[in-house]
Amino acid sequence: MLKKISIYQIAYKNLLRKKTRTLLTILGIGLSAWVLTSLFGFNKGYESALNKDIDNMGFQVLLTAKGCPYEAATLMLKGGTGLRYMPEAVFKDILKNKEVEKITPMLMQAVFDPNKGESGGITAYLGIDPATYPQMKAFLKFKQGGWFKDPLAHEAVLGYEAAELETREVGDKMLIPEKNIEYKVVGILARSGTQDDGTIFTPIQTLQKDFKQEGKVTAVGIKVYKSANTTELENKLYELPDVQVVSMAQVKTTIMSLVSTAKVMVFSIALIAILIAMLGVVNTILMSVFERFQEIGIIKSMGAMPWDVFRMIWTETVILCTLGGISGIAFSFALSKITDLLIRRLLPYTPTGSLVIVNGSLALTTLGIVIVIGLLSGIYPSWKAARVRPLESIRSEGD
Amino acid sequence: MLVAKNLTKIYKRGAEEILAVDDVSLTIQKGEFVSFIGPSGSGKTTLINILGCLDNATSGSLSIGGRDIFSAGHCLSESQLTRIRRVVFGYIFQKFYLVPTLNVMENVLLPFAFFQKAEAQADPMEILKFLGLDKRIKHRPSELSGGEMQRVAIARALINKPEILLADEPTGNLDSKRSEEIGGVLKTLNQKEGLTVLLVTHNPALARIAQRTIALKDGKIEA
């Protein structure tokens, strides 16, 4: 037997008065909450995916030939190599430093493959030293076969997706377009979720010979002792002529700073979206208060203090925002894959791996923010309702 | 128990000043049933609003049960008026003012959400039975007749055991049969429960059920 009725019950039943209006308001908040959660998730996901990509490079410092990097990248993208090279003699200079644990040379070469995609594309090959590179990337697992042993063999190891694309298996042959040179596939890597998945690895000496780049490398990966001071090493390496030092930590900082500019912009948009949704809440509750003026007046006449009325209306706002927040968070969990896809389309560089990570603590944070903003936006309508005088609202009785 | 002395109410309508209640003094004993009649504009509603602590007087004094409510034109704040109202008064109006999203039982219990007197009835079923509403407790206002709705409003007004029941045109929206029913209820409440009832009406037949009738004209009590 119902003995008492709570302000909470009165509040949520009030919201059921105009179901469509309530639903639309909740939807508006839900959409903002979805955007906010996805943004937080992206914030988390991008950085961790980037870290993973960088960690998976296996070395802390990369040395490349000096030259205009943008030009190099553009030439690579449009065709031909266009990369600058370093002589192998640079190895001696690098190894002189006590911080260096080991080094591994790399040579990147590219050809135009008319068969690739709709109107042809670049196929890139990475020449590596089988004696040193696999050790630095010990975490690379094989789906089939293994690394080539002979540094002069015409053999190749394919990343998972590179192999799938050309239906290659261990034992199959591969042809380098333009050069028409055959390589034998000896290994196919397991999916790693990094750019290695699309890479074709060959012995560096073989690649140097076939592409007539003997004695030249495009990069040297440097593994630094754990206890060593990487910054000091980098400064020393800068002294070497015609080389550029790329620190993986710097790469990460560069990309993160680029991304953070984009993030600031997107966060601003998300904030505007939330403010608009909140205005919707204020509007809905205010309209509902105006519609119930007389009723509120009567409630005052039966003993409700201004604070009671304030609490009642405020509770309606909180209910709307909580429901909106929860539905928005549910959207973001359900649609995180689609959000990932959308972001990948929009950003120029995206690391492999999940870009959007939505978890429990993130969900709670977003819900908290939505509820707080809801509480703030409920203040004005609640105050307006609290100020209602019974007499004003029933004055229409006449006389 | 209710003593009003020299009550005056002036309110502004644009540039005009309206003297709604003009120097009214009266005394209402505990357990009395008093009706106020008069034509439109006579000030009966304004007077009852002041007596019922829904409004302040411009000047004059009011005391209820020996407690000074206001005097020498001293205005009470809305919160102060609320505190008095919830202890002393129960109200019913022409428009019922039930909450459409709550059922009968929830509407009746509504005052308890904000304030419950120590001596208030914990079980509202007695009141509901008395008013013939015990079989309708799960119904919403939209499913009730006008007479039933007013009875729900009465039950709600009584739940906190008020000292005085203030009824402002309670039958204004009802036909003559239902009006008679409501009149009967008010009379029973007064006679059986000893409830002080102040009734405002322009229906002379309804006014006659009261023990005493005060007629008002132009803000003054007619002799």
Place this chain on the structure above:
Amino acid sequence: MKKSAALALLIALSLLPLFAAVGCDLNDPDRDVKRLFPESTGYKTMYVSVARQGGEALLKKIEARLGDPFKGLYETIDVPYTMYQIFKGTELIGYIHGVNQKGLYGGIQVFLALNLDGTIRAFYFQKLTNQSAQLLRDPAFGKQFVGLNLLDFDQYDVAARAAKAGSKIAAIRNPAPSAEGDFQAALRGAKKNLILCDVFFFGGRNVK
């Protein structure tokens, strides 16, 4: 300078696009349809898969007809096949369909343009990596397939990589003996293509 180097290198290193190309679409449908059916005014694209059309049972029928099991990324049960229906006005005039096939040096894409009765109207390689690719891509090679249909390809044993003596398939010449593997792949690809067209366009009238 440090920062831009880092960025450029990462762009350079991540050149290889990571895409899982599972289906087989025309590179430029508007251009290719017009080339294969000059009299056409439009086309409709359908996406079908063995999984949705008949599941495991259908896959078994197709493999039996092909005489070789399906294997690899391009021959899974849920591969989406892009089927093009070619129109002149509102009249259906033919079909185009392409399949992926494992070749000597990489994936091969074999496209067939079919008449309404299921006979081959045109054959060409959309993708082929081979030193003798230009010989196989020569229109003269593709012309040898014109007029052939699925029943003709029954004379070709995919598993044995041999055509029945005296059959129309046996008459198809390989212009590049050093690319024998890709020639056989083309035949398997063509037979597979015809079987799939039979299933998806002609209601499996020849695949029982």
